[in-house]
Amino acid sequence: MQLRGIFIFTKFSVNKQTLMTKIFLSIFLFLSFLGYSQENLPLIPIPKQIEFVNEFFELDKSTVILSQDSNSFEALFLKETIKLKTGLDLPIKSTYTKGNSIQLSIQIPDTIGFDREKYELSISKKGVQLLSFSNQGLFYGIQTFLQFIPFQKSDKVKTQGVSISDSPKFKWRGMHLDVSRHFFSIDFIKKYIDYIAMYKMNTFHWHLTDDQGWRIEIKKYPKLTEIGAWRDGSMVGHYNEQRFDTLRYSGFYTQEEIKEVVKYAQQRHVTIVPEIEMPGHALAALASYPEFSCTGGPFEVAKGWGVFEDVFCPKDETFVFLENILSEVIDLFPSKYIHIGGDESPKVRWKNCAHCQSLIKKEGLKDEHELQSYFIQRIEKFVNTKGRKIMGWDEILEGGLAPNAAVMSWRGTEGGIAAAKQKHFVVMSPGSHCYFDHYQGDPKNEPLAFGGYTPIEKVYAFNPIPNELSIEEAVYILGAQANVWTEYIETSNHVEYMIMPRMAALSEVVWGTANASDYKNFENRLIDHLDFYEKMGINYSKAIYEVTTAVSSGKNGVEFILKAVNPSGIRFTTDGSQPTNKAMIYTSPISITKSCTIKAAYFENEKQKSNSIEQTFNINKSSGKKITLEHQPHENYGIGGSFTLVDGMKGNPSKFGRDWLGFSGKDVVATIDLNKIETISKIKLNVLKSKGSWIYYPKEIEFLHSEDGNRYTSIKKFSEVEIENLKGNIEGIFKNTQAKYIKIIAKNLGVIPDGNPGAGSKAWLFIDEISVE
Ligand SMILES: [Zn+2]
Structure with missing residues (x-):
């Protein structure tokens, strides 16, 4: 695969298919007035229809908020937010007064099945009129109106005249937060809900239980929080380092606190979907009540991250235990869906x-996958008796989907596609676009993250409806959400950094007005919007200013492409020195013909706005040459395609998302065409091991050479033991050999053997930079 033309943003960002996906957007732009054009309207998500009106509204201390119900939360919210932003303290009145007013009205719908989330907002010199069928619609109209008001103390605020008609495309517009790996205070959870509401999103998926901590008080089972909410230490640094501290770590929410948060969210029209993980990710529960495991324990609440083999045993007593827990959970959360997890549940104990x-025999099940399906279906029956539905991660498809279950597709979009085709509701949250625990900028400049690379433009290019679905099937896609797993996120400040501003991009995607082919339009609005983050003291990522890079193969080998908000602001050096405002200005792709280190940064008005990025190139006989792969890498770890292996850039072992190609269960068979016959005596490459992420060394690596591309002769072979001894840094030195073609075969471990993380699943094989000397 070659990355070429306008689709290049970075080596790992948008791919053609998502960019070309058609997203319909209707914005009626009649006049640009008061300095506003559609590009710098301060609105995110951009409404469905906007008409500019050639006048403006003046908000001042004589302005009145008119609301049929003067005690409504919406009117109070509007009043308080205007006060916070401008200092103006406006009265709320329920009877009509003449003059300057903001009027909130709820209309009785004349049809059933009306859209509660729809609103109409008109701003003119006479006043502001907001119309909806429900308080929820009013709330969204208020959020839009508030975005017109700058964050600045003032007696008089001019707002652009507009007429807006707006409603969302997707019903599920969600954000998830993992509070098990790290715990976050009730105050921060409320803030998180504020952010969700600010972007007119409507679902908060609260991941309350996992191996590393049980975070919700259950009255019937006090040990869940007395024991399960505590761990004797946490992992420090990246998983690969296997380092731990010995600090006691704890935290949980009382039922009173949860009631308070649920009410807070309801007022802001956010539904909280609680997640209670089963049958896997259950170690905190099993440490508290080991009798519900297969072995009887004892267990310890997990200190490290990963997937653990001890899971709930499907005994009758276990079901009673889980049903009692779910009963309390259901009483606390009024959501239609209860998330029951269902992911990453090893089968070795079963x-x-x-x-x-004996249960498998008795129930006539085929294997442990069907036993998992039996487990989920039994839980579903119970949840259904309470008038609720279950949702689970896409693994609940394995062994047969429970009859009424909805699926959250995380391992890609395939699970979601399969579920929609079976007429089950789906929420899309694929790792490729929706995992906000992935890096959003160059890992060198970012805080430690799980891995992966999901820059904001990639989030913006996400289309929750895959091309594979027909119009009838697409109806089952409820929407999308971003997931924030907190293994590497210890503080609320860091959570903010991971979600802002990517959440802004997602909000426009799920509102249905994102236009991926005009990312620049969104980016312009976002840059203005960043001022709001500054004023609010939100800790956001400045990766948007970062110089991003891409490589492609050009006439003279590797070409290095730099991009930034405004490319003419990029300055760079090739001698390893720090770029200053005197350094070379970037004008076109840099042709890399010899080994060097390039540093670049983005400047605005002579001032450096971004961190500097740095890339070292090791140019050798295979750099920039044609390379073909027999099997393609997984979509999440291979957007740069085969060229990644000969682009002169060596992958960083602790940040395996970016520079590596990842193959799930497949062998790597790579052929490099050196263009002419060369004398070679050394081949190097790297493979990774990170068991917790199910990444294993290959069981064999072989180098072969050929002069004609048909007959290959083996040069060197490495066994599993040799690969292990070399720690994945494979280097084969041999006597001078003539070759025009080099073939590399790395055999995937295949199915992960018992006793290892991910046992029974396909192993990942990660490989980077092949160099030939
Ligand atoms: Zn068992």
Whole structure:
């Protein structure tokens, strides 16, 4: 795969398919007035229809908020936010007064099945009129109006005259937060809900339980929080380092606190969907009540991250336990869906458990996957009796989907596609676009993250409806959400950094007005919007200013492409020195013909706005040459395609998302065409091991050479033991050999053997930079 033309943003960002996906957007632009054009309207998400009116409204201390219900939360919210932003303290009145007013009206719908989330907002010199069928619609109209008001103390605020008609495309517009790996205070949870509401999103997925901590008080089972909410230490640094501290770590929410948060969210029209993980990710529960495991324990609440083999045993007592927990959860949360997890549940304990094996026989199940399906279906039956529905991660498809279950597709979009085709509701949250625990900028300049690379333009290019679905099937896509797993996110400040501003991009995607082919329009609005983050003291990522890079193969080998908000602001050096405002200005792709280090940064008005980025190139006989792969890498770890392996850039082992190609269960068979016959005596490459992420060394690596591209002769072979001894830094030195073609075969470990993380699943094989000397 070659990255070329206008689709290049960075080596790992948008791919053609998502960019070309058609998203319909209707913005009626009649006049640009008061300095506003559609590009710098201070609105995110951009409404469905905007008409500019050639006048403006003046907000001052004589302005009145008119509301049929003067005690409505919406009117109070509007009043308080205007006060916070401008200092103006406006009265709320319920009877009509003449003059300067902001009028909130709810209309009785004349049809059933009306859109509660729709609103109409008109701003003119006479006043502001906001119309909706519900308080929710009013609330969204208020959020839009508030975005017109600058964050600045003032007696008089001029707002642009507009006429807006707006409603969202997707019903599920969600944000998730993992509070198990790290715990966050009630105050921050409320702030998080504020952010969700600010962007007119409507769902908060609260990941309350996991191996590393049980975070919700359950009255019937006090040990869940007495024991399960505590751990004797946490992992420090990246998983690969396997380092731990010994600090006691804890935190949980009382039922009173949860009631308070649920009410807070309801006022802001946000539904909280609680998640209680089962049958896997259950170690905190099993540490508290080991009798519900297969082995009886004892267990410890997990200190490290990863997937653990001890899971709930499907005994009758376990179901009673889980049903009692779910009953309390259901009483606390009024959401239609209860998320029951269902992901990453190893089968090794069930394989070796007499009870599990006899249950498989008794129920006529085929294997442990069907036993998982039995488990989920039994839980579903119970949840359905309470008038609720279950949702689970896409693994709940394995062994057969429960009859009424909805699926959250995280391992890509395939699970979501399969579920929609089976007429089950789906929420899309694929790792490729919706995992906000991934890096959003160059990992060198970012705080430690899980891995992966999901810059904001990639989030913006996401289309929740895959091309594979027909119009009838697409109806089952409820929407999308971003997931924030907190293994590497210890503080609320850091959570903000990971979601802002990516959440702004997602909000426009799920509102249905994102136009991926005009990312620049969004980016312009966002840059103005950043001022609001500054004023609010939100800790946001400045990766948007970062110089991003891409490589492609050009006439003379590797070409290095730099991009920034405004490319003419990029300055760079090739001698390893720091770029200053006197450094070379970037004008066109840099042709890399010899090994060097390039540093670049973005400047505005002579001032450096971004961190400087740095890229070292090791140019050798295979750099920039044609390379073909027999099997393609996984979509999440291979957007740069085969060229990644010969682009002169070596992958960083602790940040395996960016520079590596990842293959799930497949071998790497790569052929490099050196263009002419060369004398070679050394081949190097790197493979990764990170067991917790199910990444394993290949079981064999072989180098072959050929002069004609048909007959290949083996040069060197490395066994599993040799690969292990070399720690994945494979280097084969041999006597001078003539070759025009080089073939590299790295055999995937295949199915992960028992006793290892991810046992029974396909192993990942990660490889980077092949160099030939
Ligand atoms: Zn068992």
